[in-house]
Amino acid sequence: MHSHIAEAIKQPDLIRLQPDLICLRFETMKIYSALGAVRHLLDSGAVKPGDTLIDSSSGIYAQALALACHRYGLKCHIVGSTTVDRTLRVQLEILGATLEQVEPSKNLRLDQELRVRRIAEILEENPSYHWMRQYHDEIHYYGYREVADVMDREIPAGPVTLVGGVGSGASTGAIATYLRDSGRDVSVVGIQPFGSVTFGSEHVPDPDMIIAGIGSAIEFRNVRHDLYDRIHWVNFECALSGSVELLRSTGVFAGLSAGAAYLTTLWERRGNSSRTYVFIAADTGHRYVEDAYAQHRGAKGIETLRPHEITSLDELKPPWSAASWRDMSRPAHGS
Structure with missing residues (x-):
């Protein structure tokens, strides 16, 4: 029995959508x-x-x-x-x-x-x-050890690819850190909006993006860039399309960052069944109904979307770009 509602609503749900595809769903991850x-x-x-x-x-x-x-x-x-x-x-x-x-x-x-x-x-x-300095202080990593422990217990042995919004660094980065500490082979794919300085897209605006929590126009000092293997920059249109398809195909009603992560995960796992792919749904979709989900009839089919693979931040462009971060050529305006 929980002693406070905060302890109850923090519990994540691991939902197996395919044998190698899992949604890590939260009511409110933070x-x-x-x-x-x-x-x-x-x-x-x-x-x-x-x-x-x-x-x-x-x-x-x-x-x-x-x-x-x-x-x-x-x-x-x-x-x-x-x-x-x-x-x-x-x-x-x-x-x-x-x-x-x-x-x-x-x-x-x-x-x-x-x-x-x-x-x-x-x-x-x-x-x-x-x-509290949620954007800068690494004490915000600590709570995610419990999430990593749950994942380590429930996800079958073997390599894992974790996909989710980068945000302040205290979500995908923290979970990956603790999973790696437990001995797991973990690769990390981070999601960024255009216009975020965190991974160097501040020179590419996206005025429609309303998921500011996964990126920033100011520096987030508790992001450990070296934890991330791949980065995907996704605009509002693609995030909406991913969210609508996630709800339509799985029944999972989640925020725009989850839609971006779902879209990204499907792309990353194509043709590779050797890993378990876990994407993060950090919150529910309720606060995005008016500004996003209400536009669902105009959402594109995700099968029509594919990322622009880049090797330099100078090549970034909407609606969706992707890169192997460790091999990235980074100009002066990049992270």
Whole structure:
């Protein structure tokens, strides 16, 4: 029996879609990140019950941190993107978390810079607040050891390819690290949006992309680039097509990053049955209904989509590019 709702909803579901294809599905994946980080801070004495934790979020992490604070008796303040919708705002308010949202912006860089700037102002006014630094602090890796343990127990022995959004580095990177520590042969395929500096696509904009959590217009310092074997850059149109096909063919209703990961996984596993492929569905599809799923009639059939394979970041182009990251030629504007 669980002692708190946060412990219950963090549990992932491993869904076997094909003998060698598994979906690692979460209701909200970042609860692992938040719970692991908050436990570490409390155990180390860096914070104590009653303290206020603060961070920036485009949505998923806000809920995760609010639940972790509720679980451990801490206060929570979120500086949010405009993508934080009414459903989440109401939840945060009832949970006792406070939220302020920055001015609307079509520019991902400006949105994130505004949030970070506002956090700096708040910390200057409230020096006792603890900034969680989900984009920079490696304490957000810790919680994912449990996910890796579950995967190691339930996935048959043999090599694994893990596919998912790179994000702040504390998801695909952390899970892969702990799986490798257990002795698994793991290759990692990371998903990035165009416009993200993390893997050098900031010079290729995608104004329609609304899954900011898997990439960034500012540097994420807890991303370990050397953990990734392959990178796929996917635009909104391809992510939507992948999400619609994932729901249509498997019944899995998940966010846009899951659609991008599903599309990427199907491409990576073609003709290779020697590995088990696991892709991450980090959240459910509910918050993407109006801005994405409602456009499902215009989604392309994924059989018509294929990536542009590149060897240099100068060759990046929408709607979908892919590369062996370890062999990548990286110009001055790349990561």
